[in-house]
Amino acid sequence: MILVVGASGQLGTAVVRRLASTQNAERVRAFVRPTSQAEHLRIPHVELAYGDLRNAASVDEACKGGGVDVVIATANTVAPRGRYSFDSVEGEGYRNLVAAAKKHGVKQIIFMSAPVTPNDDAVPTLRYKRLIEKLIVDSGVPYTIFRGSLFMDDWFALMGSSIPLRGAESATLERPFWFARAFMKGTGHLVEGRGIALVAGSGKTRHAFIALDDVAEFIVKAVRKPGALNKIIEIGGPEILSWDDVVALFSRVLGKRVRTVYAPAAVFRLQQLMLSPFSPAAGNLMGMNWTFATAASAYDMSSVGPSFGVRLTTAEQFLRSKLALAEAPS
Secondary structure, eight states: OEEEETTHHHHHHHHHHHHHSSSTTTEOOOOOEETOGGGGOOOTEEEEEEEOOHHHHHHHHHHTOOOOOOOEEEEOOOOSSSSOOOOIIIIIHHHHHHHHHHTTTSEEEEEEEEEOOOOOGGGGGHHHHHHHHHHHHHOOOOOEEEEEEOHHHHHTTGGGGGGGGOOOSSSSGSSOOOHHHHHHHHHHTIIIISSEEETTSSSSEEEEBBBBBHHHHHHHHHHHHHHGGTTEEOOSSSOOOOOOHHHHHHHHHHHHHHHEEOOOHHHHHHHHHTTTTTTTEEEEEEEHHHHHHHOOOOOTTTTHHHTTOOOOOOHHHHHHHHHHHHHHHH
C-alpha cells in the first residue's frame, strides 16, 4: 500500500493516477481533508482516507492499516484552502507524518522539496522545505527527497498566460486562494491576449524548468527503487532556460511578438514584506518570485533522467501540447 499525502492537489493527483493505472496497479491510499474536492480520486485501486496533517490521530490511522510501506508527501501550503498556516501544516503536520511513518515501519518516505537558495530563511515555503528535509533524514526512515526546479505548469502561467493551466486537474493556481485567483484573473491572458509577458528581475536567471507530469513520473519511478533510497536528488527538465528564453519561446509557439515587462526583484521583496502580516501565503508567493528572479536552479539532467527511465518534456513540447488543448473544439 502506498499512502499519498496531498493527494487532492495538482501533483498529488498526477501521482495517484499514475500509481493506480500501472499494469500491475498499486494499492493507493489517498489522504485528503474532509473538505477537499476529491471525487476525481474515486477510481479503481484507490481508497480515500479522510484526515488532516494537523490531526496526529488521523495521520496515524492513515499509516497504520493495510500494510502501508511507502509514503509519498506532496502536501504544502503554497495556495492554502481555509485557515492553514505554514507551521501547522509544514511544521506540526509533517512532524505528525514522520512520527507515524516511523512508528508503523514505513520503508520509504518520498518527499517533494524545492531548490536550495540564498533566500531560504526569508521565504516560508523554502524555509520549511529545509526543516522537513532534516526531519525526514534524522528520522531513520529510508527516504527519497526530490528538489524540483520550477514547474512549467505554474511558473509559465505566472508570466501571464492561461495556456499552461489547460487540461490540468486540481491546478494549484486555480485553487480557491484569493490571491492566486485575483492574480490570474488580472494577468492570466496577457501573453496570448496582449502579447505581454511579466518577468521578475532581469530575465537572465536560468532554471531547468520541469513539467509537473515529469515530476510525478520521477516520484512514481522512485517507489521502492533501491538506488533512490537515502538520497536527495535534484530534478529538472532537459533544458536550462532563462526567463527571457521562455518569453522567446512563447513568441515562437504563438507565432506573434511577445514583449517583456520587467519588474525589479526588489519590488517582489517589498510586496512580500507588505503582504505577509495580512496574508502569509500571499507574501510567500511574492517571496518566491523575488527568490527565483535571482537564484538559479540550473540542474544538469543528462544522467538523472535516464537513471530513472524518465523521458523529459522540453518547454516547447509542453507549451505546444497545452496550446493544442486550448485550441481544441469543446
